[in-house]
Amino acid sequence: MLNQYKIIENNSKTEFAEAFRKRTKKFVVDNIKFFRTLPKTEEAKIIGRQLLRSSSSVGANYRAACRARSQAEFHAKLSIVVEEADESVFWMEILVEAEVVKPNELDYLSDEANQILKIAAASRKTVSAKKY
Template sequence: MKEFDLKKRTKTFTISILNLVDSLPSKSSTRIIVNQLGRSGSSVGANYRASLRARSDNEFLSKMNIVLEEADESLFWLEVLQDLNFVDNNTLKELLNEANELTAIFVTTLKNTKTRINTK
């Protein structure tokens, strides 16, 4: 069973993304991906932690929407890497799976929070 501690999972995801971008070949096209994926992938963990310190439900929703956007952007860049065949498929498959799972978790979290707020 996968770890459900999202602080730990998002930090591990960030580290995995940073390791991946460090391993990419130095080409013009990969520099773009390195910058974009490095930023979005590292933002997932940082913004998730920020969401945990939210002072209100609305602030939490705002921060979690950023987390969701960054996770989805990371997923996009991972898919681009997959299409370009720059990375070992096993490594990429694990990151794609984790990005998909995290995105689904964040979507569910946002929906549940909105439902809870609307039923107060």
């Protein structure tokens, strides 16, 4: 019975990891599409590029976390995901507060960045509790 539970638990973790990998990749693609809609001003280009860098790092580092060779490496990559998701939120806030874009233009992306941030931070906390 215990082995069956382990298999179910592992499948559940694998399914979650795959779904979250796809979600972070979509986040990158959505940010690329948003970048294309930005005004052609110098400040929009600069801040937009910063957002592109941080959001693409979210997807790339979660993908790397999924390939981690150890708990410590997984924790390190997940920490980068947390940091870069938070930075993405920051750049989105700057775009709105500097009135480069209207708040409603970033509602979806901002919400998604915050959700990814919360999920990655909770996962990191779980891994930390396991004392890798």
